[in-house]
Amino acid sequence: MSKMTTSHDTAIDPLVDPATGQRFNAALQGPVTHEEPDFLHKLPMDNAVGAIVALTAEVWMLRERLAALEAELESRKVLPVGAVENHQDLAAAAEARAAELAAYTERVMSELTRNREPVSQIDPAVRKFL
């Protein structure tokens, strides 16, 4: 989807109250026109790490359940022992999986390197309607 063309009006700082000049942490005071606000700049690092550890626990639960499933399938001879561990993709499947891995990696990593330009830019000329 193509972005809108915006006029050359000056940027609006959405975290500053235009009436008083006071700056807020997260309560936006105007439209986001040029740069994404940083809502979480005061988020304690402990909380962020807590979320990462909680997510790690969730991933472990998935891994454990998957391992149990593999073991059950092997013990019931639905799969040969080591079938998952020794599975080799055919060339086309390997290619598709590599592409999946690349896309997956991009989805996660691109959040870290994300450009702060809004994905949907409001034209600062909008101020005449506010």
Place this chain on the structure above:
Amino acid sequence: MNARLDIDNDGHEQDPLVVHESRDFRSYHAFLRAARNYMEGPLVGQLHDRYERAHPTPASDWRAAQWVLDELNEFQFYCWAYRNLQRFKYHRPTLGIFATLERDRDRLERALDAAAAETLKSDPTALRLDPSLSLPEYFRYVPFHQHTGGVAGDSLAGLAYEIGRRTTVPAHADPNGIYRILFDALPQREYARVLDWGVGHGAALITWQQRQPQSECHGVDLSAPCLKVANLRARERGMRFLLSQQDLEHLDYPDAHFDLVFFNFMLHELPPAHTPALLAEAARVLKPGGLFAGHEFHLRPGDAFQNVLQRTHAWTNNETYSTPWYDTPIGEWARAAGFSKVSITPFERLNRSVRRPGKAPINANHWNLYVFEK
């Protein structure tokens, strides 16, 4: 599942056009819906608890409440989530709505164009597109809901809007429920000719026609991509709509043409500088005794906590004209526009309360029902 589009000259029902949604897409968006429900439920509850502790005497003024809330991690995270979950929905690589549509662009564009071409050929009054229409500035300036390029900026924007609405309202499992609730609330009588004022992807008008098959159903919108979706969805159901791309402020319908003009949360997308003219034009096309009616979110009187949350949505979700909307004397302007009876009442069926054991529910949103009679 790959859908096919069989154009049926006799107007019989056809297989629906389906956007291919992978298992990953479905589970990804299920997670986003759950995250949004968390944000609007438990997080709001926790935020309110912290707010009460920080401000034991309820603030009478939303500005005072805003300073208290702005210091709370819960509020900062709420603002982050409101803005960024929407971004995750539309914009993420591979799994976002735009990426999903892009992969299937050719097929989807062909289907929309084929349905439009068939309607234009067989029944030209049923779809009137105007490539020369100049979109109003206020509409061009703001990509509402963080929909990049706006709902008119891309040939697939209507389909993106149609998919996106599933997580726009709380009742995402039943996205047409909000229309049924509105129609239930209107005076129950026969409406021979109705206009969906901002018809979008057509889901509300379809819901109307299912309930009132005798109505002649019109839909007007600025967005050609949305009208093409509405046309397609009507054809799939064997319905005949009269869809038209026009500026709501300058309609080409005759005077006293409609029995009902309805809308779904449209008023907050309109800047006050245009609202009186829009109301006057809606009144002009209504028959005497006809209704202009719809629902809209608003500030809950006397509830500073709710007012701050509601005001933040204006900016976090590109609902840019919401803030001036809250200060708009809409009833007064409706009377000036020619409506003889003006009713604005809280629409409790749409209000979503956060319930907490042993405590009063928190009302984080507030809806009104607007019924203006000419």
